[in-house]
Amino acid sequence: MNEKTHLLVLDDEKNYLLVLEALLTDAGYTVTALNDPETGLAFLEESEVDVIVTDMKMPKITGREVLEQVKKNWPHIPVLIMTAFGSIESAVEVMKYGAFDYITKPFSNDELLLSVHNAAELSRMHRQYRVLRENLEERYGMHQIIGKSRAIRETLSMVDRAAPSRSTVLISGESGTGKELVARAIHFSSPRNKGPFVSVNCMALNPGVLESELFGHEKGSFTGAVAMRRGRFEQAGGGTLFLDEIGELTPELQVKLLRVLQERRFERVGGTEEVEVDIRIVAATNKNLQEEVEKGNFREDLFYRLNVVHIALPPLRERREDIPLLVAHFVDKLARENGVTPKTFTPEALDYMTGYEWPGNIRQLQNVVERCLVLVSGDTIRVDDLPPELRDEESQLKSAVDLLPVQLDLADTLERIEAALIRRALVRADFVQVKAAELLAISKSLLQYKLKKYNITGH
Ligand SMILES: Nc1ncnc2c1ncn2[C@@H]1O[C@H](COP(=O)(O)OP(=O)(O)OP(=O)(O)O)[C@@H](O)[C@H]1O
Numbered sequence: 001m002n003e004k005t006h007l008l009v010l011d012d013e014k015n016y017l018l019v020l021e022a023l024l025t026d027a028g029y030t031v032t033a034l035n036d037p038e039t040g041l042a043f044l045e046e047s048e049v050d051v052i053v054t055d056m057k058m059p060k061i062t063g064r065e066v067l068e069q070v071k072k073n074w075p076h077i078p079v080l081i082m083t084a085f086g087s088i089e090s091a092v093e094v095m096k097y098g099a100f101d102y103i104t105k106p107f108s109n110d111e112l113l114l115s116v117h118n119a120a121e122l123s124r125m126h127r128q129y130r131v132l133r134e135n136l137e138e139r140y141g142m143h144q145i146i147g148k149s150r151a152i153r154e155t156l157s158m159v160d161r162a163a164p165s166r167s168t169v170l171i172s173g174e175s176g177t178g179k180e181l182v183a184r185a186i187h188f189s190s191p192r193n194k195g196p197f198v199s200v201n202c203m204a205l206n207p208g209v210l211e212s213e214l215f216g217h218e219k220g221s222f223t224g225a226v227a228m229r230r231g232r233f234e235q236a237g238g239g240t241l242f243l244d245e246i247g248e249l250t251p252e253l254q255v256k257l258l259r260v261l262q263e264r265r266f267e268r269v270g271g272t273e274e275v276e277v278d279i280r281i282v283a284a285t286n287k288n289l290q291e292e293v294e295k296g297n298f299r300e301d302l303f304y305r306l307n308v309v310h311i312a313l314p315p316l317r318e319r320r321e322d323i324p325l326l327v328a329h330f331v332d333k334l335a336r337e338n339g340v341t342p343k344t345f346t347p348e349a350l351d352y353m354t355g356y357e358w359p360g361n362i363r364q365l366q367n368v369v370e371r372c373l374v375l376v377s378g379d380t381i382r383v384d385d386l387p388p389e390l391r392d393e394e395s396q397l398k399s400a401v402d403l404l405p406v407q408l409d410l411a412d413t414l415e416r417i418e419a420a421l422i423r424r425a426l427v428r429a430d431f432v433q434v435k436a437a438e439l440l441a442i443s444k445s446l447l448q449y450k451l452k453k454y455n456i457t458g459h
């Protein structure tokens, strides 16, 4: 399956070129051999070349000029230069210009093959790196944020507007609402996306450890600090630092963070030298930070520094219209990841999904879909296949109640609901009153009384 490495070989001496071509083809490479460097450069415009092997001394365009062009237009292609014996100075020069390697003619076959092999390796690594980067963007880009509700559309437009700048972003929302997903989308849609995305959970570590985790430490600053260590702030240089659960920072660390945000510099633990950093900070919290400020748990000045752009993610139960889309998205994604065939939810099962409260938000929804995909045999997921908590009457009732306005006439509303439930039971029971009474767990006479009361007639 390994695709062959494609070499472009340039040399003005035709016979020599033929020899090189044969040698490299025998060694398993795909070779394009050209005796005119100009044609070679034109060839690069339209073909994917992994490594260039070029002679130095050629009549119209020299190897050095080829190198310059390649460095300018295709900087990822390693260039291997062949120089004639005695022209050692220009060899040093081409290395300065960024040639991958040079070999002096006459060289042995092994010498050439070794150098080409190394260049091919480098090229392969470049290619892998590009694929990995593209995968990351694909995995964490904005299009991974699913939803059509107004809240989600607003979130997407905020991400879009915030990404190009270096402004600090504060993301708030209950657990599982997608805070980390949004943080990554901001980084990967920003101009800093070639830099690292470094994430720190402020709750996971005790305060002392967290300090050295964030700021690093100098050698000998505390027992066990055997060597200098760079902290997350430094690791995130050129990229984005994601501070998760920011509401958990101790007052001391809040002061330190404030300083970094103000001055973009800090000292490592136990150090005196200032370290400057070029980072963007995205912070997340499932607390209401404004309230924490009012309660005196979170510094007001730090809050304002963090709250430059605020993205508030609503709980899933407040944007139920996204649920069918999310279900379809997770069915598709998780079926692929688990190597199982996708399944469909019956409309009734989907109703239950849409009606549920989702205290664990999207993460919980994702887990339920995954569980159904893996455990249910057959290609349909029915109500009975759903986990018990989703079928819980209390939560069904609560979500039905959520649909009603908060301000209402209680007695009147209850009567209307009662009448509606009785009508539904009658329809279900094909208007057989005994059966309807059974469905409602009341006596036939009570049912008849209520039918009269609400003026409900037979068919
Ligand atoms: N709008 C969305 N579209 C698709 N997937 C989503 C969406 N929001 C969240 N998810 C997925 O739900 C899961 C939980 O999201 P995430 O980890 O970002 O939540 P969180 O708010 O950081 O949660 P916690 O507070 O528990 O850390 C992830 O697998 C994420 O990919």
Ligand SMILES: [Mg+2]
Binding pocket: 179, 180, 244
């Ligand atoms: Mg999270």
